[in-house]
Amino acid sequence: MSNPDSDPSAVDPEDFHAFVASRGTHLYRTACLLTSGDTPLAEDLVQETLSRMYARWGRRGRIENPSGYAQTVLVNAFISARRKSSTERAGVEALAGQVAVPRADLTLRVTLLDALRQLSAQDRAVLVLRYWEDRSVEDTAAALKLSPSAVRSRSMRALARVRGQLGADFVEFAES
């Protein structure tokens, strides 16, 4: 059996390190939104994503858009390996005391993440890809293996649910 680590040309560690340095924070923030602020789970998802990226890095000629590919891997890992909501809730609540952020930002974060947590994993992924990643409907559909019409309908429905969850807060955030 060949040793996959024996060929030094198979992986360019410097390039991969640069990729992690440039994209790691963005991936982590995407994971935090997907998991509604469950930072341990977000870290797990990012680690799994980057592990898969590293394993394929020597073949990166086959990856036309590494950043987009990583986001897709991350979202699919989230959908297929997510933990239950009770863990997510504890993660969000623990967050309130973990990171020093301005009170207004903290309020927005807790409120918005709580609303996201009420959504299904796929609806959450649709909103995160569309409105945080700024992906097109078609790109989102491709990443999630949905039809574009399904993405549109899920997006509208999810936004409506967020609006319902936030109520007046949504208007306040929207107008601020």
Add this chain to the structure above:
Amino acid sequence: MSLHEESHSFAADLHDTALTFDAPNTEVLYSHAVTGGRRIKRRWAAQGALGALAAVAVAGSLAFSLAPGTRTHLAKPAATASVHRTVTYDGPVSGEYMLENFKALLPTDVKIDPPHGGATLTGVSYAIYGTNSGWSAEAYTTATVNGQRVGVSLSVDRPNYVSTCALGVPRGGSCTTTSLGGGATLVEYEWPVDMASQFEFYRNLPGGVDVHLTVRGDRAGNHPALTMSQILALVTAPVWDKALADLPAAIDCPSGIQPQNGGLGLYWVCTGDGRLFPNAGATNIATNL
């Protein structure tokens, strides 16, 4: 407000929220990615070597044997050629068991965070963690130790690989192995981090199971927030023997075919013989024990 305006403001709120999260240090992300990526490549290599045998097995019979401590719960013939046989488990340790013992074993100088309107301890028993682990029962908390903010997690695992120093160490990191007697070893990884620290301890036991402790701190340094005697007390506590004994058996698919993760993370399945392994009644709890 129009739908367009509403969407635009929602996007702005998402951005504001996302930017409040600070990512782990690049070196931590990189070192874990290298370690995990190498494991994946080894798995690919193993699968490639067994590919021909696997193809024969897939085309072969559905004969299989159950692992010790398991029983066939459901055999549901399908209209197609795909037949799944669900395997269930007796007596899985609960998330409550993990949390209660985890909390009881934490040293007195570990001050668990006060609740912020919710729970401060979380536990998952026998959940599936992505593609890198077989079975795990876990307990986790955030706390303060001598003024340092820490995250401490302990899991009892039957991984599909054993974590040893041979898996490689990232640049600037270190790994040491200590014999604990009785065939057990303690593997300690130190991850290089500029602004924080992360230490992992694996008490590897015969039979391919382990007790895994992770200690993350918000201060850089060469020593974990817990002392070595505290760490040893945590990973060698007899209470984990019950959890270790209750871990579901390794999934042994025919001819070395790797089990596939499926059902939105709810089960493993052997594509070779159709056995489907649910997550053993995984419980996820959060508590202020």
